[in-house]
Amino acid sequence: MNDSGLKNWYLPLFIALVILFAAFESAIWKNIFEFLPSPMIWLSVIIYACIVRPPFECLILIYSTSFILQTMTVTPIGFMIFIQTILMIFIKIFKTRIFWEGRSYFIFLNCLSLLIFHLLHLFLSSFFEENPIFHIQAVSWFGEMMTFLILSPIVFGILSFILPLKDSQLDDEGMTVHG
Amino acid sequence: MGLFPLNLKKIVGLIVILIIPILLINVQRKPGEVAWFMKPVFFVTTSLQKLYVGFSSQIRGTTSEYLNLVHIKHENQDLQTQVSVLKAKLVQLEEIRLENSRLSKMLDFKESTPIEFVAAKVIGHDIVRQHSTLVINKGKRSGIQQGQAVITPDGVVGTILTIAENFSQVLRVTDRYTDLDAVVQRTRARGIVEGLSNTECQLKYLQRTDDVQDGDLVVTSGFDGLFPKGFPIGKVTKVDKKSYGITQTVLLTPIVSTINIEEIFVVLKANDHQELSKNNKENIVDEKKN
Numbered sequence: 349m350n351d352s353g354l355k356n357w358y359l360p361l362f363i364a365l366v367i368l369f370a371a372f373e374s375a376i377w378k379n380i381f382e383f384l385p386s387p388m389i390w391l392s393v394i395i396y397a398c399i400v401r402p403p404f405e406c407l408i409l410i411y412s413t414s415f416i417l418q419t420m421t422v423t424p425i426g427f428m429i430f431i432q433t434i435l436m437i438f439i440k441i442f443k444t445r446i447f448w449e450g451r452s453y454f455i456f457l458n459c460l461s462l463l464i465f466h467l468l469h470l471f472l473s474s475f476f477e478e479n480p481i482f483h484i485q486a487v488s489w490f491g492e493m494m495t496f497l498i499l500s501p502i503v504f505g506i507l508s509f510i511l512p513l514k515d516s517q518l519d520d521e522g523m524t525v526h527g
Numbered sequence: 528m529g530l531f532p533l534n535l536k537k538i539v540g541l542i543v544i545l546i547i548p549i550l551l552i553n554v555q556r557k558p559g560e561v562a563w564f565m566k567p568v569f570f571v572t573t574s575l576q577k578l579y580v581g582f583s584s585q586i587r588g589t590t591s592e593y594l595n596l597v598h599i600k601h602e603n604q605d606l607q608t609q610v611s612v613l614k615a616k617l618v619q620l621e622e623i624r625l626e627n628s629r630l631s632k633m634l635d636f637k638e639s640t641p642i643e644f645v646a647a648k649v650i651g652h653d654i655v656r657q658h659s660t661l662v663i664n665k666g667k668r669s670g671i672q673q674g675q676a677v678i679t680p681d682g683v684v685g686t687i688l689t690i691a692e693n694f695s696q697v698l699r700v701t702d703r704y705t706d707l708d709a710v711v712q713r714t715r716a717r718g719i720v721e722g723l724s725n726t727e728c729q730l731k732y733l734q735r736t737d738d739v740q741d742g743d744l745v746v747t748s749g750f751d752g753l754f755p756k757g758f759p760i761g762k763v764t765k766v767d768k769k770s771y772g773i774t775q776t777v778l779l780t781p782i783v784s785t786i787n788i789e790e791i792f793v794v795l796k797a798n799d800h801q802e803l804s805k806n807n808k809e810n811i812v813d814e815k816k817n
Contacts, residue, residue: 371572374651374662375579380587382787390654407544419565419572420662421655422688422696422704426552433544469657476552479703481657482723488656 358397359405361510365393366413369503374420385488387496389503390417391465392458394432396507398439399457406436423469427476431468435461449513451504458500459493559673561691573694576651576662588618633790636680642755643796645669647695649788659699659725661685663791666693674753676794682759682782683707683747684791697791700760700781701728708751709760711737712744720745720760720779728761730777739766739777755794 370390377386394413398406414428421428439457447453466489473480496503507513561569633646647669651662665671667690677684677697685699686707698705702722709720709730716737718730730745743763749756761779768775 367572367575370654371575371579371651374654375576376583376586378652379580379583380590385656386654388654388656416568416572417654419569419696420576420651421653422658422660422698422702423653423655424552426548426550429551430545430548433548437541466656469655472552473657473703477703479721481703482727485656485724492656 358401358511359409362393362397362401362409363412363416365506365510366390366409367416369393370417370420381495384495385491387492387499388462388465389496389499391432391461392454392496392500392503393507395435395439395458395461396454396513398436399443399454400511400513403436403440407433410436424476427469427472430472431465434468435464438464451500451508451513454504454507454513455497455500458496462492462496463489558688559690560667561689566691569691569694573650573662573664573691577664580648580650584622588615588622629790632680633792636792642794644792645671645795646790646792648790650694653702656725657703659702659722660688661697661699661788661791663695663697663793664693665793666691666695668692669793670795671695671793676754678754678758678792678794679783679788679790680792682761683754684783684788686753687793695793700783701725707754707760708748709745710748711739711763712746712757713740714738714743717748718777723778726780727764728779728781730763730779731774733775733777735768735773735775737775739763739775741766745779753794 367390369392373386373389377384390413394406394409397409401409410429410432414425414432417428418425439461442457466485470481470484504513645665647663647665649661650664653660661677661684663677671687671690673687673690675687677686683700685697685702685705687695688698689696700707700720700722701724705720705722705728707720708717710717711730711733714737716733716739718733718737720728720730722728730739733739741763745760745763747754747756747758747760759782761781763777764780765778766775767777
């Protein structure tokens, strides 16, 4: 897509995609593929935005989607924002050291982020909740990654159509590329 | 050069963006009516979920149709087309029959109990694995209020957490934020049921001397005035008595499965302390046997 024409529309587009994907998982995935762990594709939109967009825009995306997603989960908004902010910082740091163009980079970061999401949730739950998370559902986490791998061509296709995952995105943020 | 070039401005920025969510963690979500500013958001997301649910029903029909056709040898193209059309119609009819059977069961249940209900359709599930909530297509307009009990003819589903005009969020019995007053049906030992994971909950605060065994049915006590008394919550799967302490740990599997819930009842008036009619109990026991 033409970057200049869409520059002001990336944020609303990403927000709309998060809502669409989250509603898809909430209503369709659990209805049809109930035996498969849902891959949290709404999170992958945020991960992608963290790779290709500047930090301030990512923060707006994180805050606004955390607020909207309160209609589809009972997870406290503070948890959602904190976890995603940490993920954003992680991705930004990671990207300054390691970056390659293409789908595999997105898949790699997404799988890593899914794991970090669950570990941070576990950590926050044990600190702030009266009845913290009881089971470490490692098999389900792995299952989520696997289902994401299956869906990744579609998700990446949609996201890269909106904004391609290119090395030039790094320049937008004023960061130096190493390696 | 370091791993990530930091200066004072960046450090302050980092601290600020991390402190805000930590402060927000302490802002607990209050159960009850959805705030005015959340109503449009609720409207958009639930409308989407409703749309998706309609779409997924169609997909389910088509998927089962495909699976049915896998083992059929195709004699010729005309017959195949004909069979496909007929099969598609059959699947639709089967879906209608199943729905009819479910709704008849719910209607029987509704007519044979003294409890006031409102029936609702499930249109969404929680998007985060660590929680277990549902979104239903009935809200304040149907007389639903925060804290009301949500059940199916089989057993307890959960309680109403938040309400909007036409939608509500249900906190399932397996969610970690749930606590319900319950008793062990066989021995009347009383405790509190709390959620653990999507498939499990626990019965807490049971005394060490209380008699609980694997397979015991845990039912609602009725003391909370929300749930009808004697309604099944779950079956005991594990009893753990440590060599010390005054309580015991009891794990339960909920009677109502975490998947495949399509229709539920919201209890508007539980008729406090009213035991379930004998007829219903027999129905429940029969279902368990089947």
